[in-house]
Amino acid sequence: MAKKPNPEVCDIYVADPTEINVRDDHKEKxxxxxxxxxxxxxxxxxQAIGRTTDEPRADEKIDPVHSPRNDDIGLTKxxxxxxxxxxxxxxxxxxxxxxxxxxELLAPESDAFNDLWHKNSVLGYY
Numbered sequence: 001m002a003k004k005p006n007p008e009v010c011d012i013y014v015a016d017p018t019e020i021n022v023r024d025d026h027k028e029k030x031x032x033x034x035x036x037x038x039x040x041x042x043x044x045x046x047q048a049i050g051r052t053t054d055e056p057r058a059d060e061k062i063d064p065v066h067s068p069r070n071d072d073i074g075l076t077k078x079x080x081x082x083x084x085x086x087x088x089x090x091x092x093x094x095x096x097x098x099x100x101x102x103x104e105l106l107a108p109e110s111d112a113f114n115d116l117w118h119k120n121s122v123l124g125y126y
Contacts, residue, residue, distance in 0.1 A: 004101035005094045007046050010110045011036045012073045013099040020098060022050075022087040033074060034089070035081060035105060037117035043091070049117065050085030053077045060084065062119050065112040073103035081113055083120045 004011060013034050022032075038047035056064040064080040093099055105113055 002101045003094070003097070003099075007036045007039050007091070007094055007101075008104070009036055009039055010105040010113060012075070012102045012104060013048075013094075014074050014102055015099045017050075020087075020089050020093055022089070032085075033079075033102075034087070034099075035113055037086070037113070045088045045090055047117075048087050048089050049081050049083060049113070050087060051075070051079045051081050052085065053079040056080050056082060062116065062123065065109070065116045067109060073105075074100075081116055083116060086120065 004013075007013070013036070014031050015034065016030065017032055033051040034048040035051065036046050037049050040046075051067055060082060062083045064082045067075060067079045067081055069075055069078050089099070104110070
């Protein structure tokens, strides 16, 4: 498991939602990919957006960002970053063997990911 104890915006981590205290609609044990959307050195938490490989719902309040397959960072299927899967993760968990750092998003996906977070921050849906 790769550790990166100081998460930065656009870092990608893999974790079991139950181990990081995030509500998840899946009933079976899964791992989910999380992109770091906001990370302040002064805060004890970071804001992250979850990624899904399920087709987005037609009624999403903010258009999801398409995320192509990228095996280099653990994105093994085509998917979407969806603000509805926004969550808060305590920074202390990044120092434990809970979050597996896989790499970082690169442009143009990183630009679209950041735009998604900024839209959510302005509109305040989630």
